[in-house]
Amino acid sequence: MERITEKDSNYSNLETMSVKEILENINREDKTVPNAVEQVIPQIEKLAEIVSDKMKAGGRMFYIGAGTSGRLGVLDASECPPTFGVPFDWIVGIIAGGDTAIRKAVEFAEDDINQAWIDLKEYDIDEGDVVVGIAASGTTPYVIGGLRKANENNIITGCIVCNSGSPVAAEAKYPIEVVVGPEFVTGSTRMKSGTAQKLVLNMLSTCVMIRLGRVQGNKMVDMQLTNKKLYERGVKIIMNETGTPEPAAAELLQKHGSVRKAIEATAK
Incomplete structure (x- = not known):
């Protein structure tokens, strides 16, 4: 597969740019991300529909990922209870290396192809649930292994990746491949790729929550009144x-x- 996420930046000699030039060029690249997301709305729609159906029947959605991708999954999952007043176990974010990895990188955690399934089993995952793998590269062993075992256990799988034709997408029954092109800093997928993943996660979880009746009109009528x-x-x-x-x-x-x-x- 071609790893577009690893291609050289369209910009050279970044260290010679003025602050204004750096910011303008980053912004120029960022503007392309919503267009890339728009192209994959049909893919997001398919996953949102199946997740909604599963959750209406009492199932849960699990995000699995490593590094930035894992953190974004944990973030989206953690924001659903206060926003929509749902239990904390309806949408669960799992990151390679455990909660420690949210703040500090855990070396080689993403390279363990067996650990994601071990982590998922702690939640007694079953056929009523959905597992969504998040991996900008689409090659993270932790995510590949988790999706593969979920498939073997007849659990619906989806993914959010930023390369086409990746191993992660090959494992997912409902893949979302949002290709945003080379990063401003070569290979720094916390930038455009991370932004694309965040946008897709916003769309997916918000759509599901609306379908589950957690929004009335356009208001968060079930939000937690925590401040x-x-x-x-x-x-x-x-x-x-x-x-x-x-x-x-x-x-x-x-x-x-x-x-x-x-x-x-x-x-x-």
């Missing part, structure tokens, strides 16, 4: 959705502890 900003947002949602004045909306939210429940209470 003042979110509490005030909840009050405003109740005001907008019900026409209730602010003091009464705040009282409703205080009483019911949930934006959704407060709105439903006014409809009775």
